[in-house]
Amino acid sequence: MDERYVIDVSGVTKSFGDRTVVRGLDMKVRRGEIFGFLGPNGSGKTTFIRMLCGLLRPDAGSGTCLGHDIISESELIKPKVGYMSQKFSLYGDLTVKENLDFLARAYQLSGRDRIVAEAIERMGMGRFTNQLAGSLSGGWKQRLALTGCTLHSPQLLLLDEPTAGVDPAARRDFWDEVHTLAAQGITALISTHYMDEAERCHRLAYIAYGDLLAKGTLEELIRESGLHTWTLKGPGLAELTPRLRAVPGIDQVVAFGNTLHVSGRDSGLIERSLRSVSGPDNRFEPSETSLEEVFIDLMRGMNP
Incomplete structure (x- = not known):
């Protein structure tokens, strides 16, 4: 056993009936690492997380x-x-303090009053101490859930789409707290759909319909994709989109605001195709490939 890794598994497989949800998955997660776990709905992320924490048997x-x-x-x-499900699972008709006290009892912690008070203070929830959990905003509910799953000082956090439906400011606060915990040596495996969140992880893995398609740092995933991206600006972008998708060398065309991001494997061929299709008032130039473009590329040809 390599003590550098909090998670070190290979060949993990889980089926329900004739449907294989996780197929031969290998994964290593280092101590103190924030590891992002991405993939479409139904890809097996939640099933894998539940196998890790003993809720499902591989x-x-x-x-x-x-x-x-x-x-x-x-x-x-x-x-x-510390396991946090994607759906808020605490009691809406109990106060913040009552929920945390209940969890402290469930964890069989001694000195519950002190632990709960310190947790409320640490997470900045003091003004909500006696407020019903069900009346909190989405962001504060998620902060309460994170507080609850860290009460017992876990070594590993398994967070299943923890910020789904939460506004951007609350998501940023949540991630700041996760990074604070990681700096204290706590490891986090986090599933998410948000590309900006994924970019805040130390390493990433992408799973689709049971198969692990890619893993590595953000820079490694972009480099290993082999994609080159150009940005196209100017008038008539909606009309240019289907034409660009039909010419050689272009794998994807995606609208980003008032521009098109055009990606493929051969940068020179992309440039020639852009030159042949675009109009005199259009401008195009090389740009950085984004994580979203990498994952769109990974999904091409995949079927659920």
Whole structure:
């Protein structure tokens, strides 16, 4: 066992009936790392997370989580993990303090009053102490959920789309707190649909319909995609889009505001195709390939 890795699994597979949801997935996550887990709905992200924390048993594969075997020692993993589901799962008719006290009891923590008070102070929730959880905004509900799943000082956070439906400012605050926890040595595996959030992770993995398609740092994923991207500006972009998609060398054409991002493998061929299709008032130039363009490219040809 390599102690550098909080998660070290290989060949993990899970099926429900005749549908394989996770297929032979390998993953290593280092201690203190924020690891982003991306993919479309139904791709197997939640199933994989639940297998890691012992809520589901893999059909095949092996490995460790927090030094314990994911199959034979799942009960030893659970106390060391903070799990946050994508749907708010605390009690809406209990106050913030009552919810946290309930969780402290469930974790069998001693000195509950002190731990709860310190957690409320640390997460800046003091003014909501006696407010019903159900009346909180989406962002504060997620902050309460994060507070709850860190009460017992877990070594690993498994966060399943934690900011779905939360406004951008609240999402930024949430991620700032995750980075603060990572700086303290807590590892986080986070599933998300948001590309700007993915870019805040140390490393990333992309899973689609049970298969792991790519993994690495942001820079590695962009480099290994082999994509070159050009930005096209000017009039008539809507009319140019189908024409560009029909010419050689162009794999994708995506609207970004008042521009088109045109991507493919051969930068020279893209330039020639742009020159042949665009009008005299259009301008185009090379630009950086984004993570979103990489993932759109990964999904081309994939079917659920």
